[in-house]
Amino acid sequence: MVHPDYTYALQHALAAATQGLAVFPLARSKLPAIRSPHRDDPNPAPGVCHGECGRLGHGVYDASADPARVRELFAAAPWARGYGVACGRPPHHLIGLDLDRKGDADGLRDLTVLAAAHDFTVPLTRTVLTPSGGRHLWLSGPADLVVSNSVRRIAPGIDVRGSGGYLVGPGSRTRAGRYRLAPGTAYLPPAPAPDGLLRLLAPPPAPAPPPPVRTAPVRASGSVSPLVNFVLGSVQGERNERLYWAACRAYQTGRGEDAAEALVAAAVRIGLPEREARATVGSAARRFRGMSIGARISDGG
Template identity: 60%
Template sequence: MATPDRLTATLALAHALSAAERGLPVIPLSRSKLPALRSPHHEERDTSADTPSAPPCRGECGLPGHGVHDASTDPAVVRALFAAAPRAAGYGIACGRPPHHLIGIDLDTKHGADPTAALGRLAREHHFTLPDTVTVLTPSGGRHLWLAGPPDPSVPNSASRLAPGIDVRGSGGYLVGPGSLTGQGVYHLAPGTAALPVAPCPPALLALLSPRPRGPRNPPRLPPPGQDRRPGHAHGHGLVEFVRAAHEGQRNTRLFWAACRAYENGLGPALAPALADAALHAGLTLHEARSTIASAARLTTGTRA
C-alpha cells in the first residue's frame, strides 16, 4: 500500500502531466510551495572575498535543481523531475514561457485587502474588461487568474504594485498549479473554468503590467510642420518594427504597448502615423489602429491622439 507521501507525490505528478499536455511547463513543488529539488550547486559557493563569484547557473549544467528553469512540458522530463523529488506535494507552472507566455494575476486576500474590488476599479479606470479564463482558487481564499501574454515584451513579477493584494507572476516566476497540496490546503480550479482556454491579456492591462522605461529628461523636439516626421531614431524605428512584425492574436496588444511607450517618451504625435501604418501592414483595420493609439494616448497623457 502506498504511503501518504508517495500517494501525494503520485497525484501531484498526475496533475503536472495534465498541465504539461496543455503546453504549460511544470516543476515539482514541496508543501511550502517552493521548488522540491535542491540546487546541485549549494555546496559549491565560495564566500572568500578573493574568489570572484560565478554567474548563477540556470540549468546549463544539465542537472535538475534550478527551480523554474527546470520547467518542462516533455512528459519524460517531468517524470524524471518528480522521480528525483519523491516528497513533492504539488507542482509549479512557469510563467512567461511559450506557447502561452502565461501571466498570473494573484488576488491575495491574506493582508486584509480587497484585490478583486481593486482590479475592478483598474478595469473601469483604464477601460478594459477581464475575460473569462482559467481561474484557480487558493486555500487562503484568493484567486489566480491565468492570462496569455505576448512573447515580447516580457511581463515582470511584482507584488502589490498595481494595488494592495494584487501580485503578478510573469517571466521568471511560477504559479502553484491546481491540485497541489500545500501547508495551507489544496489549490482547486474554480467551477466552470477548467475547460476554458487561457484568455489573452487585455491590452490596457498589459500596458499596466509591463515595465515603463524612464522618459528622457529633455523630450526630443518634434520637427516643424512640413518636414519629414517619420521616425528616424533607433527607439522609434524599433517600436514601429515591433508592431509591423505582430502576428494574429498579438497585433492589437503590440500596437497598444508600442503606442504607450511612444507617448511616454514624447514621441507619440510624431510616431502615431508610422505606428498606424505598421498596424495596417500587420492586419489591423485603420479604425482599429487609430482607436488603439487613441486609447494609449489617453492612458499615458490624458489626452486624445
C-alpha cells in the same frame, strides 16, 4: 509507499504539460522540491546557472512540457506534493494575477477598480482558488512583451507572476491546503490579457545602477551562514520568498539581529533592491517581535 498527494500532483502536472505548460515539482512550502545543486559550492555565483550545468535543482528553469522530463523531475523529488507552472513561456506566454484575500487586501476588488479606471474588461479565464481564499487568474500575453514579477506594484492586493516566475498548479497541496480549479474554468484556455491591463504590466523604467558598495562580499558568522547561503541560492521568482523564510528562521531562533545585515547583503547580491530586501527582513522581525524563541512559522495562504 508513494504518497497520494505525490501521485495526485504528478497526474495534474502531466495533464498541464499536455497543454503546452512547462511544469516542475514543488514541496509543501511552495518552493522548488529539488534543492539547488550549487548550495554547497564554496564560491556560489547566484543567478548565473539556469540549468546549463546539466543537473536538476534550478527551480522554475527546470520546468518542462515534455512528459518524460516531468516524470524525471518528479522521480528526483518523491517528497513533492505539488507543481509549479512556469510563466512567460511559449506557446501561452502565461501571465498570472495573484489576487490576495487577506486582512484588508482584496485583489478581486482591486482588479475591478483597475479595469474601470483603465477601460478594460476582465476576461473569463482559467482560475485557480487558493487555500487562503484568494485566486489566480491565468492569462496569455504577447510573445514580444516580457512581463516582470511584481508584488503589489499595480495594486495593493495584486501580485503578478511573469517571466522567471511561476504559479502553484491546481491539484497541488501545500501546508496551507489544496489549490483547486474554480468551477466552470477547468477547460478554459488562458484568455488573452486585455490591452489596458498589458499597459499596466509593462516593465517599469530601469532603476539607476547600484553604487559599488553593493558588490561587497557578503560576511556572515558561522551560525547564520546556512541561512545566507539559502538566500544566495535563490533563482528569479523565489528570491523574496526565500529571504523572508530565512529571516523568519533567524528571528525564530534568536539570531535575527546577528543575521539581518548579512541577509540583506545576500539579497542585494542576487538582485533584489536594498529597500525591498530591508522591508522583507523588517516584516520578519515584526512578525516575531514579542514571540518566544521556538515559535513555529505559520505559512499563510
